[in-house]
């Protein structure tokens with residue numbers, strides 16, 4: 001019985017973390033206060049600004065890695081009814097290049113933050129980021 005309760009709590013917790021709930025209308029106000037990362041807060045604020053001021057435009061991200069910003073950007077655009085916004089993802093899909101110049105000061109290594117195009121697409125599918133003709137388009141360019 002205890003195992004059943006623990007398993008149910010874990011699967012409920014996992015559901016709460018899924019993008020479909022995390023960026024839903026119900027959860028978004030609470031998360032602003034408690035659990036959105038700074039990136040998510042900034043993206044939501046930016047999309048709200050576009051919505052309130054009726055500014056049309058597309059979203060292009062250069063260096064998407066595993067979609068940590070791309071996914072919330074997509075969901076916030078939908079939440080805020082920016083329906084004509086198209087989404088473009090640019091990356092080498094090979095991770096960081098050999099650090100040079102000022103980047104040598106950090107401990108980054110070649111290949112760090114590597115996420116292949118196939119893996120990136122699979123993460124998007126699992127995060128309910130879909131290609132929708134006439135609404136949002138995804139472009140992965142290597």
Ligand SMILES: C[S@@+](CC[C@H](N)C(=O)[O-])C[C@H]1O[C@@H](n2cnc3c(N)ncnc32)[C@H](O)[C@@H]1O
Nearest residue numbers: 063064065068069091092093094095096097113
């Ligand atoms: C730190 S991660 C990006 C994190 C992401 N913007 C986020 O908010 O979750 C850096 C990304 O930039 C890509 N990248 C770095 N240098 C690049 C280059 N010269 N050309 C193309 N992609 C590059 C890497 O492959 C990696 O996916």
